[in-house]
Amino acid sequence: KGAVTRSYGETDKRSDVAAWQAFRIAGGIAESGSDYQLGDAFPHDVLLDETGGVGFKKGCYVGQEVVSRMQHRGTARRRVLIVSADGSLPAPGIELTVEGRPVGMLGSTAGTIGLAIARIDRIKAALDADLPIMAADVPVTLAIPGWAKFAFPQEAVSAEEA
Template sequence: MPFAVLSDRTILTVSGPDAEHFLQNILTLDLDKLGQGEAKPGALLSPQGKILFDFLISRDGGDGFRLECRKDIAADFLRRLTLYRLRAKVELSVEDQAVVAVSWGSDSDASQTDSTWAADARFGKGTVRRLYGAELPPSLPPPHKREGNEGTAAWHAFRIAHGIAESGSDYALGDAFPHDVLLDQTGGVGFQKGCYVGQEVVSRMQHRGTARRRVLIASGESALPAPNTEIVAGGKALGALGSVTGRHGLAIVRIDRVKDALDAGQPITAGNVAIDLAIPDWATFTFPQQAGAEDV
């Protein structure tokens, strides 16, 4: 069972009788569709529709929620949620000692009887499970066997291969719309729910079909250059690399410009490396038939 302890992740808890109503009114995802034992992606947006904080959210008991996020943004995330709390009967806290781990692969459901695990909804059913708790369960290997190939590097390689982007590694907070990073594809945006912060912009992008920046999987003829390297074709910038592992990586690019380059037979490069760009096989969007539409 491949697994990794994600030391750069932590848990923010939201509990109390108003917790679900409070979160439903400000977050992008629809909590009515969040089941027990699953972790779904979501975001808190600016009024302009840009992602301020990204996370995975799961239920924690009767009226509680866990929001798994980057450890370096947790304090700011807590402060922002506190600003929205007003008179809502909720309690907010960061679990500084929380353990966040992940297991993946065909046998990742081996610990389903352990209630501290939640299925990561961004991947196929049972493919990835998240662990939240004060300590690792005894079902995982002992500490002296937790190094080697099955660690964070292997986890990020798996994530990259599946086209799953995360802030910090693939994009900067405050600089991306939910569509840019495929939250509309992974269940991270509820298009049938009521209003939430930034909802008007996101809804307009969805209904007008104006989303042009998308996460694609990049494959190089040789090892890819460093993250943030510009991707170009025919002298025109398409976007930039995000996470990279060897010859493979993620890229947020203008898919209309990618299609123009493909139609013209122009090589696409990152640095001096020729690359191919592909839509993740689970995604439902396609390259546009007509290029040139601009983002919101």
């Protein structure tokens, strides 16, 4: 009675942990401990603003002013993105780079897909300049989860800054 549930779609009842991880990653759902460490990410970085994980109508929590300002000004620069590659992705914790400059960090992986927390302005600049985004020596593609409401910024940093 009174239980709240969230459905992410149909799954095989016999699924194991690896299948769940692949399903979660494909859906763009970050998990603390695997994709970020508690205390190292703003709620917006890990899409808690989009999944109902933070309230903007209720106050009095540590960091409320900063979180509210990010929400109302739309200034979140880091976001969870879905990473894909033609081959297997490297181990979690590998930096994502553009021309040797860091743009994000690879989190959970499941074969050729993964999650990363990345600077969306730098990713946009790389995409606009047609520069490869790398995870170690693996070229990757990054995408916004299909359910997310945010977009890449209109004004990106220059390719040199990316």
